[in-house]
Amino acid sequence: MTKEHWDVIRAEFITSAVRAEQYPKPYLPEVAFIGRSNVGKSSLINSVCRRNGLARVSSSPGKTQTLNFYRLDAKRVTEQAEDRTQFYLVDLPGYGFAKTNHKNKEQWSGFIRKYLEEAPNLALVCQLMDIRHQLMESDIEAYKWMRECGLNIHVVLTKADKLSRNAAMSQRAAFKKALGLADEQITAYSVLQPTMRLDFINRIMAALTADSEVTLEE
Template sequence: MEEKVVITQGKYLTSAVKKEQYPEVQRKEFVFIGRSNVGKSSLINSLTRVHQLARVSSQPGKTQTINFYEIGAKLGDNPERKDFYLVDLPGYGYAKTGAKRRKIWSQFINEYLLSSETLQFVCQLIDIRHEPMASDIEMFRWLVEHNLPVLVVATKADKVSRNGVAKSIAQIKNALGVPELDVLPYSSVKNTGREELLQVIGESLVH
């Protein structure tokens, strides 16, 4: 029987654009990355069930820093709380962001991803309603090339039919060039996929 993961607390901790601003206390980190407006903030709020923990904006490209959230969870019957970080990275591929700004963003994102000693895996969010775009494919390949564990999460799963979900996931696997890839459909509105994602996080916390 798999242990149930129950989130007991969640709070915004800090924002960073350079190493000196990362949290002083090292904890296991679970990272969220995706195109602007893919639903990262909504997913973090759904996962933690902390209302407006991550601010949801209708304006793409709003997150311009690496945001750290400190989360506490109980695993199964273990009374001891496990603390970890959810890390929200700025959205990539937003056209209105100037080239110079994009370059600065990509530098500090890359620096974080390559220097974190406690990163467990990266959740790359892709909108289930659309084929992965060039920036999605580029980001996925970059993560794989740098040996960073990736879990692809197909967001906004409530926006397509059940048959549509299967079709879209096949499309994502095909576009990323990995037929055996695990893709997790997620709906922040209906919390579909929440338990599965918490389970993967829980497994990382006990190892």
């Protein structure tokens, strides 16, 4: 028997925003993606949604300068029924901007912090880190700050396909130990492995449905 699992069946870009009044309606549960510039957020979003080009991939760090909202439809087929849910995936600007001036850094940092501190429908923050590198100070600072805000955080180690299986497992263990994470709080992700995609989607859906059942908007 096939294991029951969630899958994203539709995704579309909705809007960009920098202020609360610009956030989209209707209000839906939200999952935010954040990480250092050039960590691979766009590639991860395209992989999760199975939509090449949905999020634009760029070699220029700091390209994302607004909160970008995508509406995702997810489906799970069980023996009893077919469940559907809808939520927003929110792509946040990277921290550690490489090509911006100090004034812009402060402005962006301000609206990112405001969103993370005040977003009432934020169910999960996926913090992306490049598995090929050592844990960076900016990653640690961002993680600790979000923990202090009481946010539910899942660490995603991107670009796992760039390492051998053993090297990726070793790096995952090192990140897990350094941040004091439980096994279910960290994922090593490769855009080339469909099983990783489904497992990650199920982790997202577990966070979204932890407190209440989310139903698809008519």
